[in-house]
Amino acid sequence: MKRVTIVTGHFGSGKSEFAINLALRLVSAEAPVALLDLDVVNPYFRSREQRELLERNAVRVIGNTFGKDVGVDVPAISAEAYGPLQDPSTYAIIDAGGDPVGARVLGSFRHVLPRENCEVLCVVNASRPETQSIQQMRRLISGIEGESGLRITGLVNNTHMLEHTTTRELRRGFELCREISEALELPILYHGVLQSLVEELPGDWPGELVPIAMYLREAWMHGS
Amino acid sequence: MSVVFEKTKGLTEKEFHYCPGCTHGIIHRLVAEVLEEMDLLGDAIGVAPVGCAVLAYDYFNCDMHEAAHGRAPAVATGVKRALPEKTVFAYQGDGDLASIGTAEIVHAAHRGENITVIFVNNAIYGMTGGQMAPTTMIGQRTTTSPFGRNAEQTGAPIRIAEMLATIEGASFIERTSVHNPVHIRKAKKAIRTAFECQQNRKGFSMVEVLSTCPTNWGMSPLASLGWVAENMIPYYPLGNFRNPDKEA
Amino acid sequence: MDKVLMKGNEALCAAAIRGGCQFFFGYPITPQNEIPEYMSRELGRAGGTFLQAESEVAAINMVYGAAGAGARVMTSSSSPGIALKQEGISYICGAELPCVIVNISRGGPGLGGIQPSQADYFQATRGGGNGDYYLLVFAPANIQEAADLMIEAFDLADLYRMPVMILGDGMLGQMMEPVVFKERKPRDLPQKDWATTGTAGKRKPNIINSLRLDPAELENLNIRLQEKYAQLKANEVRYETHQTEDAELVFVAYGTSSRIVKNAVAVMRANGLKAGLIRPITLWPFPEQAFEELPDSLRALMSVELSHGQMIDDVKIAARGRWPVGFYGRSGGMIFTQQEIVEAGEKLLREVSHVSGV
Amino acid sequence: MNEKVICAGFGGQGVMSLGRLISYTGMRVGMEVSWLPSYGPEMRGGTANCHVIVSDTLVGSPVISHDATAVLALNYPSMVKFEHELIEGGYMFYNSSLIEEAPGRKGITAIAVPSNEIASEVGDLRVANMVMLGAYIAVCRPFTLEDVVEALREVFGPGKEKFIPLNETAIKRGIEVAEKAAVGS
Known part of the structure; x- marks a missing residue:
């Protein structure tokens, strides 16, 4: 795994949930792990809301400078964010804001990213209306690349319907990712899969499975 | 041991929340230093805007009054009328002053309201996540001008200093920038002159300060400073547009 | 002075x-x-x-x-x-x-x-x-x-x-x-x-x-x-009650309209109908206390407003279902006459009698 | 006593100050009074009117609605507009200098007052309203000439005291006209 992993994607693709799970999964590794929440676009469902959980699990969280993680609609990205990016001994996961718009903030950190040791992921949720076709995904990826000044280096099939997700959605997501992968010559690096579905997936898909626990949705949001 | 640098007493101990490379911090410091040097901190009442500087009341070490979006000049008017002997200033961004609060700023100037306004122009809405401001440059991409600002649709960037300079009640109007040390010094001088104007009851004074937004511009702090010099200054020329001493 | x-x-x-x-x-x-x-x-x-x-x-x-x-x-x-x-x-x-x-x-x-x-x-x-x-x-x-x-x-x-x-x-x-x-x-x-x-x-x-x-x-x-x-x-709650002690019908009205209602109460009393008035002076807080002092003789309340019924919500809250609440209002700058109020009040009392079988 | 008077005319005829003077005099002699003007577009040209109530008990509604005891109409549209506001037996004082026909409403007493002519005779058209006031107090007797003149003295103050004789003359001429009309009817 590269030292810096940047998680981008469409708003609602599940970037933040994926970033949190990826960070928690990395903790067992030798090096310290930091999660940089650079989402300045969306004031709700940000990964820094889970600061307590993450820090309990030894993930350092860098959000804004207020020390309060909810309800602040000022971008206020902490200069502390430079630390993990420039420290060769730390794993850093960046949760960027959704869409090309959210990715723009990456531009202000581009100059300190370790070029050779940096993965830029695009999270794909084929259940979202704006990211169901190869055309839509091409537009999204080129938008993110244009705004951030970074090239996407890999795909994450994170296709889901929240807790209603079945293997059907995951298969559709996989098909879409394979199309994108062929068209843009990008590897499929991860599958974000609800823990309950991990056993049901075929074993021959390229990429790693990242079991997803849903941390950002409160208990009362589940079920309908 | 001699003190070579001391933080101004015009600022509180509170750490700024601003993003790396944002020049709000510099501008806060300039205002605070001027207030301290002129011995006005005990007499000053500042009015904070809605925008990235919404928490300015936590940073300035004087009485502070938070205003609704765009209304800082009206709130400052209320304070100044109630306390004409005190020094009253408003600190506003471009969304606040040049968009939702145009009526308030124009009429504060028009009345010759004896207040000082620090106007921070960074060509974008920072707080709400990088939307287009009236001061956004042509072609500049923002979250609400995703294809670049287009003059046919949204007009050309508004030049506030020039506009306010046409108003009789405006006494001192200057545009400055803080993209390098030379200009930072000039900006401070302008801010000082603006407060002197208020002390001498000359009427309305405003200093426009060109500023950066690395986060929403998507640039490194250094590139942002360059962008101010290369893109903003040619369109927003620096200099004085109104000065009571020169006219006399 | x-x-x-x-x-x-x-x-x-x-x-x-x-x-x-x-x-x-x-x-x-x-x-x-x-x-x-x-x-x-x-x-x-x-x-x-x-x-x-x-x-x-x-x-x-x-x-x-x-x-x-x-x-x-x-x-x-x-x-x-x-x-x-x-x-x-x-x-x-x-x-x-x-x-x-x-x-x-x-x-x-x-x-x-x-x-x-x-x-x-x-x-x-x-x-x-x-x-x-x-x-x-x-x-x-x-x-x-x-x-x-x-x-x-x-x-x-x-x-x-x-x-x-x-x-x-x-x-x-x-x-x-x-x-x-x-x-x-x-x-x-x-x-x-x-x-x-x-x-x-x-x-x-x-x-x-x-x-x-x-x-x-x-x-x-x-x-x-x-x-x-x-x-x-x-x-700080303030209100005026006017001839409510023995009333069968109590109007609730404030400001300008309460004056017209007061005239209407006089006319109804002259006709032998026991009408009264609660006049809130504080609209917020609403004088709910005034409704606790109403007599057993009361058969209905009526909110009278120069609108199509806003204060009536507060009157209903204060009434707590104890009495029927009627309404009369004009709007747009039209001002009701005392005669309109008298007629509306009489009509409400007739309806209430009908419903209760009296 | 419960006088409910509508004063009406076109802008500039002094109907508002006429009404104000009636209520002011009423207040001075210890009556309860209210004065309610028409306001807004109406006051910017066209007809103007005010409702005046002078009563020995507290004034309830300040609005006069089909229960006017008197209407002082200085022009034709006002007479037509307000004759139906009068109670049975109410008084319509109308400016016969400008209104050729008597009111059509039955069951009221109509009193023709050539206000403009008289005002011109006494030297100022602007006191036509005072002529009307004279006619009104002569017939309805809410208060005396002296009460009105005292009230005028207060309203005018020392600065405008010189106008009192003119106004007083106008009121007196109004009283004479009304008394003659009453005798004649």
Whole structure:
């Protein structure tokens, strides 16, 4: 795994949930792990809301400078964010804001990213209306690349319907990712899969499975 | 041991929340230093805007009054009328002053309201996540001008200093920038002159300060400073547009 | 002090100055223009400052600034103008500042018309702007009462650190009646040690603010506001009851319309019908107590308003299902006659008898 | 006593100050009074009117609605507009200098007052309203000439005292006309 992993994607693709799970999964590794929440676009469902959980699990969280993680609609990205990016001994996961718009903030950190040791992921949720076709995904990826000044280096099939997700959605997501992968010559690096579905997936898909626990949705949001 | 640098007493101990490379911090410091040097901190009442500087009341070490979006000049008017002997200033961004609060700023100037306004122009809405401001440059991409600002649709960037300079009640109007040390010094001088104007009851004074937004511009702090010099200054020329001493 | 004949709008101003008003910020709108006109003439002479703002929005924000600086300050307007002021009113409530707001209301919605109307009841009694707050709302029914309430309004605003609204209508503002200005009773009021008057290097900075990013802190503010509102409900509720002791039908009406209803009550009594009136003087807090004192003879309540029924909601809440609640109203500046009220009241009593099989 | 008077005319005829003077005089002699003007567009040209109530008990509604005891109409549209506001037996004082036909409403007493002519005779058209006031107090007798003149003296103050004789003359001429008309009817 590269030292810096940047998680981008469409708003609602599940970037933040994926970033949190990826960070928690990395903790067992030798090096310290930091999660940089650079989402300045969306004031709700940000990964820094889970600061307590993450820090309990030894993930350092860098959000804004207020020390309060909810309800602040000022971008206020902490200069502390430079630390993990420039420290060769730390794993850093960046949760960027959704869409090309959210990715723009990456531009202000581009100059300190370790070029050779940096993965830029695009999270794909084929259940979202704006990211169901190869055309839509091409537009999204080129938008993110244009705004951030970074090239996407890999795909994450994170296709889901929240807790209603079945293997059907995951298969559709996989098909879409394979199309994108062929068209843009990008590897499929991860599958974000609800823990309950991990056993049901075929074993021959390229990429790693990242079991997803849903941390950002409160208990009362589940079920309908 | 001699003190070579001391933080101004015009600022509180509170750490700024601003993003790396944002020049709000510099501008806060300039205002605070001027207030301290002129011995006005005990007499000053500042009015904070809605925008990235919404928490300015936590940073300035004087009485502070938070205003609704765009209304800082009206709130400052209320304070100044109630306390004409005190020094009253408003600190506003471009969304606040040049968009939702145009009526308030124009009429504060028009009345010759004896207040000082620090106007921070960074060509974008920072707080709400990088939307287009009236001061956004042509072609500049923002979250609400995703294809670049287009003059046919949204007009050309508004030049506030020039506009306010046409108003009789405006006494001192200057545009400055803080993209390098030379200009930072000039900006401070302008801010000082603006407060002197208020002390001498000359009427309305405003200093426009060109500023950066690395986060929403998507640039490194250094590139942002360059962008101010290369893109903003040619369109927003620096200099004085109104000065009571020169006219006399 | 001698009796003088004054327009309601002028009497409000003269009373405001007696009540200690130092600053007035406003913007012209009919039918309250006599207020800024009077203040522009008289407030300066009384040592205060009048300023015509560029808009209602600016005016209320000037009020916010001056109130924050510790001054006694007021504004006035009429319905659409009060709608514009809601932004500032909400901030003033959030920052817990005192001020006085006059609404000489007119017909709506929208630009509406300039004739008297009571269609701003909801706006006045439900806060009006964003957030969980109320104003202390007085609804005088005549000019003497308007003057008396206005003289007290600034003290009450200071005491509770909140805006006090005087809700009148075009008729109250425009008509003349004799008025006697009474001396203001001195009250013990708290020091304004929170005001932004400059630290003079002697204290920590004061901050006037309504932004609270920490949800817990914001909730605490709201809890404190609710405690204040509970105090108002305990101490400041005012109302008049008129011939309710043996009434079978009690009308509920405030301000201008209560006067017409009072005439109607007299006519009904002359015809042998036992009618009465509850007249809320504070619209918020609503005088629910008045309904606890109603006699066993009561068969129905009727809310009478120059609108299509806003206060009736509060009347129903106060009635708690004990009596049927009827309604009569006109709107748009149309004013009902006492005869219309008499007929509506008689009709309601007939319906109630029918339903109950009497 | 419960006088409910509508004063009406076109802008500039002094109907508002006529009404104000009636209520002011009423207040001075210890009556309860109210004065309610028409306001808004109406006051900017076209007809103007005000409702005046002078009563020995507290005034309830300041609005006069089909229960006017007297109408003082200085022009034709006002007479037509307000004759139906009168009670049975109410009084319509109309400015016969400008109104050719008598009111059509039955059951009321109509009193023709050539206000403009008389005002011109006494030297100023602007006191036509005072002529009307004279006619009204002569017939309805809410208060005396002296009460009105005292009230005028207060309203005018020392600065305008010189106008009192003119106004008083106009009121007196109004009283004479009305008394003659009453004798004649």
